[in-house]
Amino acid sequence: MHIKHHGAINGVTGSCHELGLEDGSSLLIDCGLFQGAEAGADGAGAAHLEIGFDVAPVRALVLTHVHIDHCGRLPYLLAAGYRGPILCSPASSELLPLVLEDALEIGVTRNRKLIEQVLAVVKERTIALPYGQWHQVTDKLRIRLQPAGHILGSAYVECDVHDSDKGMRSAMDGSGDKSGRRVVFSGDLGAPDTPLLPGPQPPERADVLVLESTYGDHNHQDCSARVERLRAAIEHALADGGTVLIPAFSIGRTQELLYELEELFHQLGETAATWRDLQIVLDSPLAADFTRGYQRLRKHWDAEAKSRIRQGRHPLAFEQLITVDTHDAHQRMVNYLAHSRQPAVVIAASGMCAGGRMVNYLKAMLGDPRHDVLFVGYQAAGTPGRDIQRYGPRGGYVMLDGERHDIRAQIHAIGGYSAHADQRNLIDFVKDIPAPPQEIRLVHGDTDAKAALRDALRQELPTGSTQVLIPGRER
Numbered sequence: 001m002h003i004k005h006h007g008a009i010n011g012v013t014g015s016c017h018e019l020g021l022e023d024g025s026s027l028l029i030d031c032g033l034f035q036g037a038e039a040g041a042d043g044a045g046a047a048h049l050e051i052g053f054d055v056a057p058v059r060a061l062v063l064t065h066v067h068i069d070h071c072g073r074l075p076y077l078l079a080a081g082y083r084g085p086i087l088c089s090p091a092s093s094e095l096l097p098l099v100l101e102d103a104l105e106i107g108v109t110r111n112r113k114l115i116e117q118v119l120a121v122v123k124e125r126t127i128a129l130p131y132g133q134w135h136q137v138t139d140k141l142r143i144r145l146q147p148a149g150h151i152l153g154s155a156y157v158e159c160d161v162h163d164s165d166k167g168m169r170s171a172m173d174g175s176g177d178k179s180g181r182r183v184v185f186s187g188d189l190g191a192p193d194t195p196l197l198p199g200p201q202p203p204e205r206a207d208v209l210v211l212e213s214t215y216g217d218h219n220h221q222d223c224s225a226r227v228e229r230l231r232a233a234i235e236h237a238l239a240d241g242g243t244v245l246i247p248a249f250s251i252g253r254t255q256e257l258l259y260e261l262e263e264l265f266h267q268l269g270e271t272a273a274t275w276r277d278l279q280i281v282l283d284s285p286l287a288a289d290f291t292r293g294y295q296r297l298r299k300h301w302d303a304e305a306k307s308r309i310r311q312g313r314h315p316l317a318f319e320q321l322i323t324v325d326t327h328d329a330h331q332r333m334v335n336y337l338a339h340s341r342q343p344a345v346v347i348a349a350s351g352m353c354a355g356g357r358m359v360n361y362l363k364a365m366l367g368d369p370r371h372d373v374l375f376v377g378y379q380a381a382g383t384p385g386r387d388i389q390r391y392g393p394r395g396g397y398v399m400l401d402g403e404r405h406d407i408r409a410q411i412h413a414i415g416g417y418s419a420h421a422d423q424r425n426l427i428d429f430v431k432d433i434p435a436p437p438q439e440i441r442l443v444h445g446d447t448d449a450k451a452a453l454r455d456a457l458r459q460e461l462p463t464g465s466t467q468v469l470i471p472g473r474e475r
């Protein structure tokens with residue numbers, strides 16, 4: 001048994017891992033897009049998305065969740081000749097076609113017929129696998145999904161490998177275990193206090209754990225501090241008729257934000273008259289589709305969210321919420337908010353400002369101190385979002401579509417929204433596995449985050465129990 005990492009090794013995008021068995025077959029876990037300057041093995045990167053590895057051995061593809069940095073290269077995998085099944089949770093299987101349709105339209109082709117052909121193939125090959133249920137992939141491999149608490153439908157993957165184990169490290173010796181090896185791929189893990197979704201439970205067993213480390217060097221603000229900062233940014237907008245721009249992934253973060261905005265309206269709407277003037281603009285047909293998907297799939301919500309429904313509240317749909325659909329309406333909204341004194345919150349993609357409708361708002365508003373940009377997610381190196389976050393507070397500039405834009409708007413960041421576990425959550429996830437894993441491989445994080453998490457894990461796990469590795473590029 002061996003593991004190859006085709007992506008998410010030098011950053012947080014392009015997730016794609018291959019679990020190879022001795023009989024030459026393999027399982028692929030995720031097949032995501034790269035963003036910004038990040039690159040993977042085989043020369044893959046944002047500008048080169050073709051699959052560079054051999055797909056012939058791959059018996060099945062498992063998708064941990066439907067963020068494009070985990071599933072966006074699926075059309076390229078099909079183009080490379082992959083013919084096997086696509087395994088994911090039932091909620092992911094409902095959301096996947098929406099994500100792919102959008103990714104194909106933006107990045108690949110406007111040809112409707114071609115897009116529909118790809119989607120038809122994806123639907124036909126998708127197997128919806130409920131949480132907690134084993135699925136036999138080959139006679140030597142079975143897998144099971146467990147809730148990861150990151151976005152709706154997200155899962156971590158448990159793999160039971162019944163190989164002959166030649167060539168494996170001797171750490172197995174003496175364990176008396178004859179049931180093979182358990183390899184767990186974390187996908188993206190949510191934080192316990194992620195709005196709407198229950199937090200992930202640790203696996204009952206993991207001999208090898210491939211663990212994300214996005215926030216491996218960081219602990220989030222607690223939930224109440226996060227809501228306070230959201231409220232402060234909105235109050236600035238209310239005071240001077242500005243707009244709060246929130247770049248967000250359409251799935252996950254957008255719904256979390258709507259959920260917490262509804263809570264703010266619920267708390268303040270009655271008493272603070274000015275809040276009634278505020279408009280919340282969801283400028284993304286895709287995000288609106290997903291929000292409907294989240295509402296449809298409410299049986300997966302956590303207890304708090306369900307109790308709001310019982311109180312007659314509508315956690316993801318409220319009076320002040322406006323959805324912008326067509327591109328013309330979008331342009332009108334950009335002009336209106338840039339030139340009026342209507343206080344507003346705009347939620348639009350892309351989450352890292354690397355394209356999408358958010359870029360038009362930034363071009364129109366970054367130069368005006370009335371406005372605020374509020375980052376709620378991780379900004380990868382080489383993306384405009386990273387530059388705005390870094391240079392904005394010092395009065396710097398950002399290049400958008402080849403043009404320089406000075407930043408006079410106020411820039412804020414709230415870490416706790418990003419639906420990722422922080423360092424403490426990641427360590428707890430590992431420590432709550434009844435027996436420490438023999439090997440942990442850290443992926444999906446910047447260099448500093450991985451190193452900090454490795455050091456923290458080495459400190460907190462029993463001495464000598466676990467080898468913590470940071471895989472590099474493999475050829």
Ligand SMILES: [Zn+2]
Nearest residue numbers: 065067150188
């Ligand atoms: Zn994700």
